[in-house]
Amino acid sequence: MTQNEPAATTGDQETVALTRPPTALSGDLSPRSSGTVFESAEPPAAASGGEPPEDPPSAPKAAKPPRKRRGLLIGALAVVVVVALGATAVFTIEPVGRVFGIGPSAVPTEPAPDPIDPDFALIPVDHVSAGPTEAGLASALQPSVTAAEVGTLHAVIVDPGTGQSLWGNEADVPATPASTTKILTSAAALLTFPADHTFTTTVVAGPTPGSVILVGGGDPSLTAVPEGTDTLYASNPARISDLAAQVRENAGDIAITEVLVDASRYTGQAIADGWDASDAPSSYGGFIEPLMLDGGRSDPLNDLSQRVGDPALEAGNALAAELGATSVSAVDEAGSPADGEVLGEISSLPLVDLIEAMMLLSDNVAAEMLAREVAIERGAEPSFAGGAASIIEVLGENGFDISQLELSDASGLSNQNLITPNLLGDVLSLAAHPADESDTAVSQQLRPMLTGLAVAGASGKLTDRYPAGASAGRGWVRAKTGSLTAVNGLAGVVTDRDGKLMAFALLSSGTNATVARPALDEVTSALRECGCR
CATH class of the missing domain: 3.40.710.10 (DD-peptidase/beta-lactamase superfamily)
Structure with missing residues (x-):
């Protein structure tokens, strides 16, 4: 410099x-x-x-x-x-x-x-x-x-x-x-x-017809806010709506009725040594999962809003709303099938x-x-x-x-x-x-x-x-x-x-x-x- x-x-x-x-x-x-x-x-x-x-x-x-x-x-x-x-x-x-x-x-x-x-x-x-x-x-x-x-x-x-x-x-x-x-x-x-490295959020075919799995890839800036709305992270972040559009196109005539959520990428304790129990979730800290919307904020446009208690499921709910699915739940500890068909993927900000x-x-x-x-x-x-x-x-x-x-x-x-x-x-x-x-x-x-x-x-x-x-x-x-x-x-x-x-x-x-x-x-x-x- x-x-x-x-x-x-x-x-x-x-x-x-x-x-x-x-x-x-x-x-x-x-x-x-x-x-x-x-x-x-x-x-x-x-x-x-x-x-x-x-x-x-x-x-x-x-x-x-x-x-x-x-x-x-x-x-x-x-x-x-x-x-x-x-x-x-x-x-x-x-x-x-x-x-x-x-x-x-x-x-x-x-x-x-x-x-x-x-x-x-x-x-x-x-x-x-x-x-x-x-x-x-x-x-x-x-x-x-x-x-x-x-x-x-x-x-x-x-x-x-x-x-x-x-x-x-x-x-x-x-x-x-x-x-x-x-x-x-x-x-x-x-x-x-x-x-210029990016982190990828993926949707793969689920275990039953009409089910899909939303797989977290470490992007804190993924958002569900409408197109044209700037977020705290960027003017053009990865959006759940774009991911849903890919899924609809690749799923063809199969109606999506169930969204499973895979947050198995991260492990370990819920809060770090030296944190207070009140630090997560709070308005400044949250549970660390590889899948979340807008850093897990309850209000995506307010940096000071409370972080949600289950950020991965909140992201799953947003995808389900886009796809018209009626069921959202977490996958079991085994995670997503390794050979699951990729129905959609979207990259984070650089x-x-x-x-x-x-x-x-x-x-x-x-x-x-x-x-x-x-x-x-x-x-x-x-x-x-x-x-x-x-x-x-x-x-x-x-x-x-x-x-x-x-x-x-x-x-x-x-x-x-x-x-x-x-x-x-x-x-x-x-x-x-x-x-x-x-x-x-x-x-x-x-x-x-x-x-x-x-x-x-x-x-x-x-x-x-x-x-x-x-x-x-x-x-x-x-x-x-x-x-x-x-x-x-x-x-x-x-x-x-x-x-x-x-x-x-x-x-x-x-x-x-x-x-x-x-x-x-x-x-x-x-x-x-x-x-x-």
Whole structure:
């Protein structure tokens, strides 16, 4: 990934740089990978789990312990830009004062700004920008990293050009990562499968005339929403209606009266070690099956909706409704007949798009499904334990230091996961390495994960952070968030005022999200403001 130039001001507009890794992928993968997608969501009625909301509810529900709650997705934008090597995409926004904090400071408690409407341009970048010195960084970061709101901080700042650490604090000491775990899950998937790999959902002939078997293949984005309706994952995901059309055509004159559901692809316990019993099903976590609709959400268009208790059967019900079948049930433990006639099959979004959506939504269910697919590809058990072990093995085989890595899941919901900032920083640094003569195959494989990092103030779980007037990192920081009780993380990339790209991993503990998140935002904003010589 190339470095960005500082923002250029023209009149009363400000151009703010966003980067898209210059990785060539085969084919026209999807709107997420080849263009710009703006997706808005209605403000939800209640907070979900996994990552606490920016503004917690005034009175938590008695039935739902507030251990893990994910941030509100209000007016979210997915900002995805394709740029050529040696250029950086930027967007120009007006009015600047409202969106990017140019001018008087905003009141910290003001509502999040409306979604921005960017105009895109290309500017050249500086490949040889001198980076900050260790002493300069330490001086610039000292006020923000020592703030009481940060709590106990494990952190590292890395130069992607050299892979060298520029600054660290307990960077080699493992800490609870929360959802920043998904960075490792994404890396393992990209190092296991081609970027355009897809997962296939199949319908085969059943054991009796008029029966069919719906076989799950690991696609969390399969949907039953009508054609022309965008989902949380994509504008054109695999649809049950298309699968049903194939079945009707291939079944000929035989009326389909029974749908059997095969979810035997995955095994193991229902919840991971380190999860609460209330984590699945919840509004942020669910039972992990290889067959589901829209990540198992009860409302496919609401990221914060409750996950269903039996996602595979729900998918079977949707297919039955399309086919006019009156009976839906699970197959026995033997699964589908190996020689069953294929009546229909449909492919998921490409892997890079599934990863991007998983990261931007911080989708715990999708992360666990990807880990199980990595395990299957490696011949391991497709379970929480098998997925976690496979992630560790893939990273180790690709040269990362896994000596202190402990994983119980792939999503970060488990409070038993332990990751060092150094490992997160190394993965991000290699993904963001400049695409030059020193680039490696591993770097090229990892690069697509960068579009899954949310843009501060613009997309994903950073949409309503870095409020206008309060943070210089707005529009410049791209990061994955993470939150559990008294645990908050932020890991990603940022470009400083001199055009130097830096990767960072910040893992905080001991303070709650309402104070820790703004404190971590200030740390990364200090990086953005840095020249730090």
